[in-house]
Amino acid sequence: MMILRTLKRRPLHGYALAQHIKRTSDDLLQIEEGSLYPALQRLLKEELVKAEWGVSSTNRRVRIYRLTKAGARHLEYEVSRFERMLEGVTRVLAPGES
């Protein structure tokens, strides 16, 4: 889900993606590269993202991932689900009437 969100903002390649998530979450979420690529492949397989070869800022040949329409829809769906869940958990955990 987070990969999708990141890619929604702009298309990125693998390394930049990992860096971005690390930075944005203030190092709270360390995405291990080892699980990044399998996740990317899964997204690619389900056609939630598209990939094409390009050149990165450091002049390396990289594969740039871009969100597809289906991916955007999926992202919305996942986000709303997560928010609902979060809401539920928050309510249950809320201090209040005992």
Add this chain to the structure above:
Amino acid sequence: MNWLKHMFSRRKLYGELSEEIREHLGEMIDEMVASGMSREDATHAARRQFGNVMLAEGNSRDVWRWAPIEDFLLDVRYGARMLRKNPGFTAVAIVTLALGVAVNSTVFSAMNGFMLRGPRIKDPARVVVIVTTDPLREGWGWDRQPVSAFDFAAWREQSQSFEDMAASESGDFALAGEGEPERLTGMRVSANYFDVLGVSAALGRTFSFREDQSGRNQVVILSHGLWERRFGSNPKAIGQVVRLDGEAYTVVGVMSSNYRLGVYGSPPLWMPLAFAPESLLPKARENRTLEVMARMKPGVSVERAKAEMEALAKRSEQTYSGTSKGWSASAISIQHYISDEFGVGMRLQMGVVLVVLLIACVNIASLQLARGAVRQREFAVRAALGAGRLRLVRQLLVESLLIALAGGGLGLLLACWGVDLLRRGLSSVADISPLAREMTIDQNVILYTLCLSALTAILFGLAPAFHQTAVDLHSTLKEGGRTSSGSKARHRTQRVLVTTEIALALVLLIAAGVFVQEILDRIHAGFGIDANHVLTANISLSRAGHKGPSQQAAFFQKAIQRLEATPGVIAAGATSTLPLGDAERIVTLSIEGRPDLSPAERARTGYYAISADYLRTLGIPLIRGRTILSSDSGQAPPVALVNQEFVRRYFPNEEAIGKRIRLDASGLERPGWSEIVGVVGDVRNSFEERKHAPQVYEPFRQKPTSVMTLVVRTGSDPGVFAGMLRRAVWSVDKDQPITAVQTMNQVMVQSGDDMRVVNILFGTFAGLGLALAAVGVFGLMAYTVAQRTHEIGIRMALGARRSEVLRMVVKKGMVLGAVGIGSGLALAAPLVWLKLGLANDELLPFGQRGPVFLAAVFVIGLAALLASYIPARQATKVDPMVALRNE
């Protein structure tokens, strides 16, 4: 569906993935270097941070995999490689399996051709055969007798379950015209016959309504074969006139070439069946000559049809009391009717070849087990790398499947050759030849072979697979190269395999032995005649020219005289039924002075109309009284001869000569009494028969018949005499067809053909099974002993004498052998009662089968002894030092 697309671009995908990950790593390193690390440190740090690169790449690839199929393909490739590395094992396994599968496919294709393919008519499932049954008489054949014309007409009208009923009977016809005169066995059928069967003619038409009434029935339909052979496939054959039995018939149709009704193919011609008025009277109900078929109405089941026929028969019995007492009727589906003829023999063969296949499987299983010892390390390593037990088992099963498919394919090829061989062999057995032609490898056979191969793969693959994968990782990997001498479980499996093979081999040997015993017994018992130097020929007088009985008798008289006058002839005669050549004719008889019985209750005897010198020609001895003389002419008092069995049965305590008997042989209401003037030796009329039956002989001049077989005893080789025989007969009537000119020895050999063909098949399969079992048992025992070489070396180094070691090993082997023989005997026990498709009283008494069992046990025991002794001797000959070093 996307994965389908992805599958093809997989390689590219993986390449891209690889590159991508490399680049990622590169970027990480670059950044670290930029922040001050050395390149070397950066590389290490980057990799550490990334995690397990290979695993990551592997997991990424896994996303695109279609796991089950890919795993399976991997297994296949790996298995094939393993099998290739071990060519010896692979070759032996494949060939062994191929042999087992080949014999099974061959027998199955025979069964397929004979039993499973239905008659080629419209919707055969709806057609039944109507038969009459005599429930009081048990045994063979009494539950399906033909129908009389009267019953046919009555039941056709009265029955409700059938759309229509048709009748047929065979008849002999003499076909004359251009070319040689020929005798054919054709069929007379009711006009609706082909309509009931739902077949139409290929050329012309079938019979039309009412064409089976006398006056309109001078028409004939030809079979395709006859049309090709005799009319040159001429389309203008329709409308031509042919002469059958001297009368003119018009050809109105030709049947298509793939019409087939029963086991014996199709008759050469059909003509309409016109019922003689006498046959439609109630008292002619005894005269059962018709084969009746009926097509059931839609919705009617065979059981219902059967029940209705029983009811109708009962009604007829009550309405026309006194006729056909006790007889009932039934309906049998045409499929069962045909296939029952071959049922037992076929099933027996199937049983034998299945046992052969089992033996082959056991062989392969033991081979695999032996090989498993060598592969212990391979499995240990794989298990250490993370392979689950099931994965390893699956791998081994795939290997077994590969062997099975290869073996099955090779077996199918061998079966092609085998079926061809069988077909040629069976073609010589006249009766079955049209069907033999149909025996081919068709899709049923291929399907059967495939399924069988797959099953055998599981059979010989599963147990070894489980064993081999039960690895003790620790000890196996530790020993570094030493092949383990085997776990207890492996030894137990080996023992089970050996005893199984011995048991199966014993069963095969006994079955084959029983069969051979029956045949040898028959041949040994003789037939009561001297078959050497005798030539036979069949004459069937056509109605033209020899219309009356006196003319018939005159013809044969003259023919015999001409033959006797020919140089080189010692004696000549004629008989209405040739022993071993024709089916014995059975007639009812009455004895003077004994209570008069109704025809259904009278005693039965075999009947022969013979010439004066017949007995001398065939070497049948005269026991008492006199034989038939030339003075026993048509005007003289009627006389008869009986055989010893007849005397034993009907005159056990009195003199038979001088008594008078009456035989219902001529179709007359009340034939006259004949006086018994002599007693002759017993003759066995068929190969399968063991017991003697009563037989009566009457002079043909007193009881003429139109069909007789000439017999001629020659001084020299009878075969060369055939031309002279023909000349002699044609000098009496040049248009007379002569058929079946054979020596008596040929007739005798042919009569045993049925049993002999089965025997040859049996023997071949049993022999194959035994060879496989011998190889298997020997190999396995040798291997077992070889495994103990180390142990034997130790024992001998410690001072054991060779003889002691030998005794120990052989004793162990004999124990296995004993267990195998014991279980084999238990399995073979039912064979004591093996019927071999013969009626009860035709078999050797069961007690006499003992010797076969004993002989088989002896042979197998000896084989087991040798199998344990010889390898043991080899092992003990080895220098103990070498044996000790042997790992």
